[in-house]
Amino acid sequence: MTTHAVHLRRTTGAAQATGRITASGVLHFVTGHYLLLPIGAVVALLWANIAPESYFNVARVMAFPVNAIAMVFFFGLLAQEIFEEMMPGGALHDRRRWPVPIIAAAGGTLGAAAAYTASIRSATVPMFLDGWPIMAGIDVVFAYFIVRAIFHRHPAVTFLLVVALASNAMGFIALAPTFLFDGSRAGGSGVLMAAAVGLAAWLRRKEVRVFWPYVLVCGALSWLALYLEGFPPALALAPIVPFMPHTRRRLGELFEDEVDATGHSPRHYEHVWHYHVQIALLLFGLVNAGVMLTGYGEGTDATVLAAVGRTAGILLATAAALALGLHLPAQLSWRELIVVALAAAVGLTFSLYFAIALFPAGPLLAEIKLGALMTAAGLPLAFVAAWLLRVGRFHPRLHSYRR
């Protein structure tokens, strides 16, 4: 990912200098901004509505390999990025910044769940009632890129990250008892997980600096443990990541690594897996986002309303936290918060992931998926709000605004 970031700047700069748009420049822009997921989603939507039978046959075959195996690398990369952000120099290192965004996340989750439940109750479709935990999902990657694009390096980025991570954690906790993956709950998974974590700790102690043993051996054991227990096996690398080799981060450089003296960090997990993760996200969008537009229903409305409820909940909970005497970080005012709360409305990857974990394929899932895709509207809304409120890149004195 490091060389990718450097190359991205070089190719973009070269293209700008010559006024040309090159194929490799476009490719690097797409991968650099994690756009393969929405591209996959758009292709899936078109395919599902033009040739549904072939789409659903393909999606059905690919669902398990993509959702349970390929996505291991996405969640592994995300866990790695977050873990490194919590190290000295990272955006999440200063834990004094956590309380207000965590309260905001709790408010956002409550707001989303309340709006969703109210909508479902008024529409008399009780089959959807169990789906409220899906509404905790915030697409942390997408929301991060939105806020980063608006604010560059700014406390708003950290605030958004904590909100998104805390909200998704709440979603995972709420969903845990009802995960519907095909695990047989065969028992013995605790031993397997202990072996996975123990081996990772041992590798760390032996100062093993290559990540392959962590991923292939510890990750495989962890995957099996989760699968057997009925939890989403895509989370297999999350407990392994803290033991893997790490590098320190600069504030606001999530998904963009520091380079070493040679401009490479070949032992670094995310450097090697950057493109693989992008392909996994492309496939994830392709397999899960294909919904026939006739599948629109009450679940769709409720999911969209939940995104509105989350935005309102974040703002209300932050107001409550401030009323209790807590403080916002420096440079973060209500204007920035409104933009952050709108960016946090984007559920996309996480909402889709929670939805497929809760509902099997069918009409209920299709309605929720359609709503999850529609929450992408948070992206333009965040930009419009930033422009209207004159914050971030739209601030009249941009240079003094940015740190």
Add this chain to the structure above:
Amino acid sequence: MKHILLCLVFAALAAVPRAQTVADVVRFAVIGDSGTGGDAQYQVGRQMASSRSRSPFDLVLMLGDNLYRRASPEVYASAFERPYAALLADNVKFVAVLGNHDSPESVTYPGWNMNGQRYFSFTRNHVRFFAIDTNVLDAKQLEWLEQTLGTSRELWKIAYFHHPIYSNGKRHGSNVELRVRLEPLFLRHGVQVVFSGHDHMYERLKPQKGITYFVVGSGGQLREGGVRRSETTAAANDQEQLFLLVDVDREALRFQAITRNGAVIDSGAVPRQPST
């Protein structure tokens, strides 16, 4: 002489083709999206009772959305027990599947005879019915369906569920995601007829890969102009609430779509396929 006469009588009896007995015919009614508690549902209920006086049946399949309001004793009474009071008084058995508007806990409501199960199977003479829950079509249910269809030896296999996998309804239409999961099982195990609701209209489709599909979603609800007829439509109606009356003997399934006013707007027969 006595022996000769007896032989003649037996020979005559053997020569006469065996008449079809009442037990050989399985007759039942089908209603879908019925639970509005409105006037139209009551009219359909009265028409069902009227038809039953001429063509007795003791079974009704309910295709889901059996209630459109939150389930409670009052709602069960107003949107199920009273509209079909005459049928229930004569011990007609209603066997339901759930639609998206039904409460999951309704599987335990005694009047719908689901015995706490979301999906199940039951037999009437030579007909095996498969009640499928398309709200939550998980791997476990598909495994059950594959196994149950595979072990069924009845002459007729009839599946019913809420969301249609073939439909020309404007609002919902065919659910292809369900189709790619269910149709291969139906084809592999010789399901001949499928009943669904969800789209608030009536449609009989031309056989799709040998299977005849009915959408009977106007037992109480109605979306006027809700059908977009296509080359797959055999017959359709989006102007009247109705129910379907079905006779199944060993050779054919005969049906009549009867409106709340008693008009028969579609009728015909689905011959049993020789391979099954």
